[in-house]
Amino acid sequence: MDSYSASEDPGPTFCIGHHEANRSVTVTPQMIRRVHETNYDMLTVSITTPHFHSRVLGLLSSYLGNLQPSKYDAIGTMATSQNTRPLVVPPLSKLDSTLTPNDATSQIVGVISSWIDMCSPDPLIADLSRQVFMLEVAYAAFCGIGYLLVPGPKLHHGGIHSEGVVYYARAIQDALSLGPYIQFHIWLRMVDNPELEVDIMGDLAPLAREEYLLPEDGVLPKVDLFGTWDAWDLIRKTCKYHSRLLVALDLPKLLPPLPVQSRWHSEPVHLLTIEASAFLKNQKGYPVLSKSHQALIAKLMRLRTPPWILLCGVGPLPGLENAEEETASHISGSEYPSLSQGAGAKKHYDPTPHLSYIRNLQQRQPTRTPIERFGVGYQDYLQAPLQPLTVNLESITYEVFEKDPIKYEWYERAIEKALRDWAEQKKPTSHPGGKVILAVVGAGRGPLVTRAIKASAQAGVEIDLWAVEKNQNAFVLLQRHNQDLWGGKVTLVQSDMRSWKGPRVRQQAAQRSQERVGETLGIEDSLIYTPKKGENDPGPASDFTNSQASAFTHTYVDIVVSELLGSFADNELSPECLDGIDHLINPVHGISIPASYTAHFTPVSAPKLHSDVMNQTVSNPAAPETPYVVMLHAIDFLSTTSGSPASADAANQNTASRSSGSAAPIVATEFPSPLVQTAWSFSHPNKNIPAQSPTQSTISNAHNVRQTRLSFPAQNRGVCHGLAGYFETVLYGDVELSTNPVTMDAKSASMISWFPIYFPLKTPLNVPDNGEIVVTMYRQTDDRKVWYEWMVEVFALERTSLASGLATPAMSGARSVSPGVSSLKDKDNGHRRQGGSPQTGYRRVRVGLSDLHSSIKEGCLM
Numbered sequence: 001m002d003s004y005s006a007s008e009d010p011g012p013t014f015c016i017g018h019h020e021a022n023r024s025v026t027v028t029p030q031m032i033r034r035v036h037e038t039n040y041d042m043l044t045v046s047i048t049t050p051h052f053h054s055r056v057l058g059l060l061s062s063y064l065g066n067l068q069p070s071k072y073d074a075i076g077t078m079a080t081s082q083n084t085r086p087l088v089v090p091p092l093s094k095l096d097s098t099l100t101p102n103d104a105t106s107q108i109v110g111v112i113s114s115w116i117d118m119c120s121p122d123p124l125i126a127d128l129s130r131q132v133f134m135l136e137v138a139y140a141a142f143c144g145i146g147y148l149l150v151p152g153p154k155l156h157h158g159g160i161h162s163e164g165v166v167y168y169a170r171a172i173q174d175a176l177s178l179g180p181y182i183q184f185h186i187w188l189r190m191v192d193n194p195e196l197e198v199d200i201m202g203d204l205a206p207l208a209r210e211e212y213l214l215p216e217d218g219v220l221p222k223v224d225l226f227g228t229w230d231a232w233d234l235i236r237k238t239c240k241y242h243s244r245l246l247v248a249l250d251l252p253k254l255l256p257p258l259p260v261q262s263r264w265h266s267e268p269v270h271l272l273t274i275e276a277s278a279f280l281k282n283q284k285g286y287p288v289l290s291k292s293h294q295a296l297i298a299k300l301m302r303l304r305t306p307p308w309i310l311l312c313g314v315g316p317l318p319g320l321e322n323a324e325e326e327t328a329s330h331i332s333g334s335e336y337p338s339l340s341q342g343a344g345a346k347k348h349y350d351p352t353p354h355l356s357y358i359r360n361l362q363q364r365q366p367t368r369t370p371i372e373r374f375g376v377g378y379q380d381y382l383q384a385p386l387q388p389l390t391v392n393l394e395s396i397t398y399e400v401f402e403k404d405p406i407k408y409e410w411y412e413r414a415i416e417k418a419l420r421d422w423a424e425q426k427k428p429t430s431h432p433g434g435k436v437i438l439a440v441v442g443a444g445r446g447p448l449v450t451r452a453i454k455a456s457a458q459a460g461v462e463i464d465l466w467a468v469e470k471n472q473n474a475f476v477l478l479q480r481h482n483q484d485l486w487g488g489k490v491t492l493v494q495s496d497m498r499s500w501k502g503p504r505v506r507q508q509a510a511q512r513s514q515e516r517v518g519e520t521l522g523i524e525d526s527l528i529y530t531p532k533k534g535e536n537d538p539g540p541a542s543d544f545t546n547s548q549a550s551a552f553t554h555t556y557v558d559i560v561v562s563e564l565l566g567s568f569a570d571n572e573l574s575p576e577c578l579d580g581i582d583h584l585i586n587p588v589h590g591i592s593i594p595a596s597y598t599a600h601f602t603p604v605s606a607p608k609l610h611s612d613v614m615n616q617t618v619s620n621p622a623a624p625e626t627p628y629v630v631m632l633h634a635i636d637f638l639s640t641t642s643g644s645p646a647s648a649d650a651a652n653q654n655t656a657s658r659s660s661g662s663a664a665p666i667v668a669t670e671f672p673s674p675l676v677q678t679a680w681s682f683s684h685p686n687k688n689i690p691a692q693s694p695t696q697s698t699i700s701n702a703h704n705v706r707q708t709r710l711s712f713p714a715q716n717r718g719v720c721h722g723l724a725g726y727f728e729t730v731l732y733g734d735v736e737l738s739t740n741p742v743t744m745d746a747k748s749a750s751m752i753s754w755f756p757i758y759f760p761l762k763t764p765l766n767v768p769d770n771g772e773i774v775v776t777m778y779r780q781t782d783d784r785k786v787w788y789e790w791m792v793e794v795f796a797l798e799r800t801s802l803a804s805g806l807a808t809p810a811m812s813g814a815r816s817v818s819p820g821v822s823s824l825k826d827k828d829n830g831h832r833r834q835g836g837s838p839q840t841g842y843r844r845v846r847v848g849l850s851d852l853h854s855s856i857k858e859g860c861l862m
């Protein structure tokens with residue numbers, strides 16, 4: 001990999017906007033220039049004016065004043081109709097909006113009126129709100145506005161909770177068609193806190209008529225950590241994961257528990273709104289954010305599309321609005337710097353301290369890890385896995401592999417250890433002259449060959465080195481390297497390893513082995529070149545006579561080195577290729593590097609990937625049944641090892657941590673660790689390869705079939721869009737590589753060669769709180785190709801009385817006992833012990849079942 005210097009990494013650029021509620025001004029290009037001069041990148045503007053607001057309120061008031069009771073017929077038609085004798089809001093007039101189409105319009109974020117309530121249980125209010133919304137969207141679209149901020153759905157109406165979200169979602173769906181070039185940002189809080197949903201003067205919500213409201217039951221609704229996420233899920237599902245439907249997320253002063261943060265991190269958050277009240281004050285009275293806010297922002301800024309930041313209510317824009325006066329009124333007496341600070345403060349008067357802080361935060365973003373830097377532009381980007389067995393790789397692809405700062409180092413360590421052990425244990429070699437015969441199979445452009453030479457020198461163990469490669473183009477480079485870099489020490493074989501007959505050594509090796517070094521073997525078994533002493537140019541002609549060739553005999557390989565692994569370990573057919581040379585490995589002492597590899601997976605919520613797969617399905621029906629290589633970023637692990645569900649009382653991450661000074665480095669907060677389980681494994685040499693049947697021309701590959709059924713407890717509700725797959729491999733002894741997020745840092749931190757694999761689900765499955773996800777997966781083969789099959793079931797745990805005879809959950813037989821089950825049982829046992837409450841048991845109820853997905857159409861040819 002290129003040498004990496006943190007100072008070269010410019011880090012993410014923050015795009016920062018200024019939001020003031022109800023700002024209705026005519027935005028001109030000059031104004032935008034002024035905004036940029038203040039160091040903001042954009043500003044928000046309301047689509048309509050207070051004049052329009054008053055007009056609608058007046059309309060409603062006179063309508064309600066003249067409202068006659070509906071006339072019901074015998075059938076009750078009127079009662080079944082939501083026809084409220086529509087009150088039609090007339091089109092906008094000149095005084096209703098300050099917006100006008102001009103060059104500046106594309107630089108602003110339009111704001112939809114927050115006084116409407118499309119979720120109102122009163123159909124009149126809901127309909128009026130919908131009309132206002134549509135008028136505003138239509139006018140914004142006409143003016144050429146590209147971004148709209150839409151206040152999120154109101155979730156609480158007296159005793160009714162979240163009932164109107166579906167109407168809201170329906171309106172958003174219409175709006176997406178009405179404004180075909182607009183990105184809609186649904187403005188949401190991180191959690192549903194009913195106390196924060198307060199109506200203000202002029203809001204339509206409190207005007208809902210009594211008869212449509214349920215009387216409050218006296219029980220105050222609780223904070224629901226995933227309540228606003230639930231609403232968002234319903235909206236985006238109704239809108240079929242539309243690519244122009246995004247989230248504007250409000251960061252509260254106290255951030256919710258990490259599982260909630262992690263959930264939002266996986267959603268398309270394209271705007272982050274931060275109120276002045278979310279800031280803390282440092283010792284000098286200047287606004288700063290808590291460490292946990294900084295950590296969350298840092299994580300979000302690593303996403304493929306970093307969100308823009310909107311600073312809300314932080315005072316006026318200097319030079320554009322009444323700056324001096326309003327800034328002064330904005331800081332309360334106690335927040336002013338002390339007199340001694342004041343003198344300095346005057347000198348360094350900062351009219352936009354919140355903005356300065358966020359700009360400073362931008363400078364202090366943590367440097368990217370090597371893999372993040374390497375993968376810029378590839379985050380959450382679906383790629384078809386490589387098929388290096390059937391498709392010859394391009395040089396540039398090898399070049400990318402070769403940038404890995406870890407993989408080749410670790411191979412070198414593994415080879416060196418294996419050689420040292422070989423020598424220490426005084427194991428006999430397959431070479432008549434006593435050298436260890438080492439073959440790099442699938443040598444590519446030769447980096448592992450170079451490492452084998454180094455390892456041999458470091459271990460002080462002589463090797464007879466062979467390199468086998470089937471890609472004829474890469475083979476040209478191998479020949480060149482053998483001449484220029486390796487001093488002709490390597491015997492090159494251009495062949496599929498499965499048809500290679502193994503290394504050939506001279507029978508009288510004692511005299512001849514020196515001469516033999518540096519031979520190039522051509523298409524399997526034809527010796528095409530032997531350099532004369534001192535000659536480096538590999539010519540095509542053979543100077544071996546039959547009698548000379550007959551002096552050679554086939555022997556075994558002592559150490560086979562290969563790197564044929566895919567993102568899911570075996571998906572590039574390493575097992576099948578290595579089976580093909582298994583008979584060539586020294587039957588007593590032979591070693592394979594890697595010695596073994598395992599495939600792992602865990603269920604994930606991945607809305608962006610789901611949306612991309614769905615878009616691809618239009619042109620490729622096999623798209624949702626294809627495993628993809630993806631650098632996973634915007635995902636949420638549904639099953640974590642944190643144990644218990646996120647709770648509203650969970651210690652808030654930022655209550656303990658204090659604000660940090662503007663020079664302190666940002667410490668990354670880790671989201672909950674996923675439960676990643678092992679699907680299956682392969683090891684080499686493989687003692688269990690069945691002998692070829694004399695009655696069949698092809699070799700059976702049945703021994704490479706695998707099957708697993710694994711259970712994953714899901715602590716918090718969510719949506720399963722697919723499975724994230726990883727691998728681990730033991731190269732030799734304790735030298736291991738891993739892409740598994742749980743072990744990668746310990747085993748091979750900073751390795752960049754492999755992105756994870758993603759197995760999508762055609763239809764996402766909802767998972768309940770304390771649910772269980774059971775995955776059944778197969779590695780299948782028909783002796784010509786290999787493919788995967790996967791199926792997901794979702795279970796809810798239902799309490800049931802013991803009398804019903806179902807005391808314990810009927811487990812599927814899947815591996816891994818669900819902490820979901822056990823935690824519920826523990827809770828219940830606790831109750832029993834304390835209060836002697838009636839005995840309860842649990843029943844697993846299947847609440848979701850996916851199709852059986854199969855990648856047979858995209859299978860890997862053997």
Ligand SMILES: C[S@@+](CC[C@H](N)C(=O)[O-])C[C@H]1O[C@@H](n2cnc3c(N)ncnc32)[C@H](O)[C@@H]1O
Pocket residue numbers: 388389392393398401402441442443444445446447448468469470471474495496497498562563564565577
């Ligand atoms: C992932 S690349 C690794 C290349 C190189 N060893 C490295 O680590 O950079 C796998 C290589 O194995 C080769 N290969 C795959 N299957 C093979 C087979 N059956 N016989 C010979 N070479 C094979 C491919 O052409 C490719 O060059």
